[in-house]
Amino acid sequence: MSVKIDLHHLTGFIDDSEFTAIAPQVRLAQETLSNGTGAGSDFLGWLDLPVKYDREEFSRIRAAADKIRSDSEVFVVIGIGGSYLGARAAIEYLQSQNYNSLKKAGPQIYFAGNSLSPSALSEIMELCGEKDFSINVISKSGTTTEPAVAFRVFRGLLEKKYGKKGAAERIYCTTDRARGTLKQLADREGFETFVVPDDVGGRYSVLTAVGLLPIAVAGADIGELMAGAAEERSELSGDPVSDASCLYAAARNILYRKGKETEILVSYEPRFQMMCEWWKQLCGESEGKNGKGLFPASVVFSTDLHSMGQYIQQGKRNLFETVVLVDEPAADFTIGEDADNADGLNFLSGKKMSFVNQKAFEGTVLAHTDGGVPNLVIRVPDFSEKSLGGLIYFFERSVAVSGYLLGINPFDQPGVESYKKNMFALLGKPGYENEKAVLEARLK
Numbered sequence: 321m322s323v324k325i326d327l328h329h330l331t332g333f334i335d336d337s338e339f340t341a342i343a344p345q346v347r348l349a350q351e352t353l354s355n356g357t358g359a360g361s362d363f364l365g366w367l368d369l370p371v372k373y374d375r376e377e378f379s380r381i382r383a384a385a386d387k388i389r390s391d392s393e394v395f396v397v398i399g400i401g402g403s404y405l406g407a408r409a410a411i412e413y414l415q416s417q418n419y420n421s422l423k424k425a426g427p428q429i430y431f432a433g434n435s436l437s438p439s440a441l442s443e444i445m446e447l448c449g450e451k452d453f454s455i456n457v458i459s460k461s462g463t464t465t466e467p468a469v470a471f472r473v474f475r476g477l478l479e480k481k482y483g484k485k486g487a488a489e490r491i492y493c494t495t496d497r498a499r500g501t502l503k504q505l506a507d508r509e510g511f512e513t514f515v516v517p518d519d520v521g522g523r524y525s526v527l528t529a530v531g532l533l534p535i536a537v538a539g540a541d542i543g544e545l546m547a548g549a550a551e552e553r554s555e556l557s558g559d560p561v562s563d564a565s566c567l568y569a570a571a572r573n574i575l576y577r578k579g580k581e582t583e584i585l586v587s588y589e590p591r592f593q594m595m596c597e598w599w600k601q602l603c604g605e606s607e608g609k610n611g612k613g614l615f616p617a618s619v620v621f622s623t624d625l626h627s628m629g630q631y632i633q634q635g636k637r638n639l640f641e642t643v644v645l646v647d648e649p650a651a652d653f654t655i656g657e658d659a660d661n662a663d664g665l666n667f668l669s670g671k672k673m674s675f676v677n678q679k680a681f682e683g684t685v686l687a688h689t690d691g692g693v694p695n696l697v698i699r700v701p702d703f704s705e706k707s708l709g710g711l712i713y714f715f716e717r718s719v720a721v722s723g724y725l726l727g728i729n730p731f732d733q734p735g736v737e738s739y740k741k742n743m744f745a746l747l748g749k750p751g752y753e754n755e756k757a758v759l760e761a762r763l764k
């Protein structure tokens with residue numbers, strides 16, 4: 321099994337009888353999910369995606385990635401939320417958080433349209449500069465403001481540089497199958513399109529073209545990624561006491577009911593940071609509703625032990641940590657001997673750097689549990705595509721089961737509309753005239 325869960329450090333926080341007591345509810349939540357009988361059941365396409373994806377489109381994704389790798393020095397990926405985080409997280413997990421600084425055969429990859437910052441957008445426009453570039457605009461709805469504005473900008477740059485026809489050969493649109501503004505525009509202009517299936521929501525879409533095209537452009541093996549997800553899918557039995565995703569959901573729910581309302585995802589690998597961001601959307605949008613839900617936070621240790629470590633050790637006791645450990649580092653080395661030992665570090669001579677990182681984890685997990693912070697540990701074998709595919713599927717399954725355990729719909733996100741309505745009104749979008757005056761008065 322690629323993903324393993326270790327509940328050892330929950331001792332003293334949850335006892336076995338609590339897992340036994342919640343097992344029937346977990347079973348029900350899991351059955352509700354796999355039978356498709358729960359709220360939001362028209363968004364369950366991700367459940368079978370690893371074994372039921374469109375093979376023809378998959379080949380087109382690979383071909384588009386090869387073309388982009390051969391004709392582009394820069395690749396701009398435009399999208400926000402679930403149309404952005406998974407691709408970036410996967411590229412950093414598989415390659416590095418410093419992907420753009422690596423020596424590589426493929427293009428630089430920049431992510432745009434994930435904020436409304438003029439500085440951020442201007443910077444990427446400048447980075448394209450004289451370079452040959454292509455863009456992938458990703459938006460299921462096709463109407464999200466942030467990517468729509470960025471698309472207008474980069475499409476303009478492409479047309480100026482290559483002409484309308486040349487630009488069209490460098491624009492790839494990932495959007496819904498048939499409806500929507502972006503799909504219509506793409507069909508009219510002759511842009512190549514890829515599909516976000518109707519039954520897959522943004523935060524569950526990394527294993528569709530949404531994630532797969534950028535990940536393939538970065539040179540990763542997307543076949544292995546899907547194989548890893550498929551393997552995990554076949555190994556998650558749905559049994560509440562042996563299925564790792566069910567055990568994780570159970571532990572989260574028990575801790576939540578005990579007042580541990582903030583879950584901190586912890587990694588000891590900086591290249592996992594964007595995976596934390598992906599996970600935060602997955603959990604936050606799925607569970608944070610009806611006045612309920614764990615607050616998903618994240619840290620990278622040992623970095624953040626020197627910033628957030630104090631709070632976690634001694635601050636408000638409403639936290640628990642879920643630590644993701646990757647057994648095999650992407651690279652390792654042995655610490656050398658220093659004749660003078662002026663830095664006093666010769667006690668580490670001959671030790672692997674991974675050993676030092678492992679001891680940091682062991683020391684921290686003991687300190688934090690002593691400080692009243694329950695710890696769960698999730699283990700993945702390595703930084704391969706296969707392991708990543710497994711981990712993605714594991715988290716998606718756990719969060720969906722968690723949502724049903726919590727009694728909410730894990731597949732909608734109605735709350736996100738409130739800021740959008742206000743912003744549209746304040747920007748003067750037609751149709752929002754009445755709201756505009758009311759909001760402006762409140763801001764005075």
Ligand SMILES: O=P(O)(O)OC[C@H]1O[C@](O)(CO)[C@@H](O)[C@@H]1O
Pocket residue numbers: 400401402403458459460461462463464467522523605733736
């Ligand atoms: O792909 P789209 O439709 O642009 O949406 C992007 C993101 O915006 C949200 O809809 C929230 O507004 C997320 O759920 C989604 O991942």
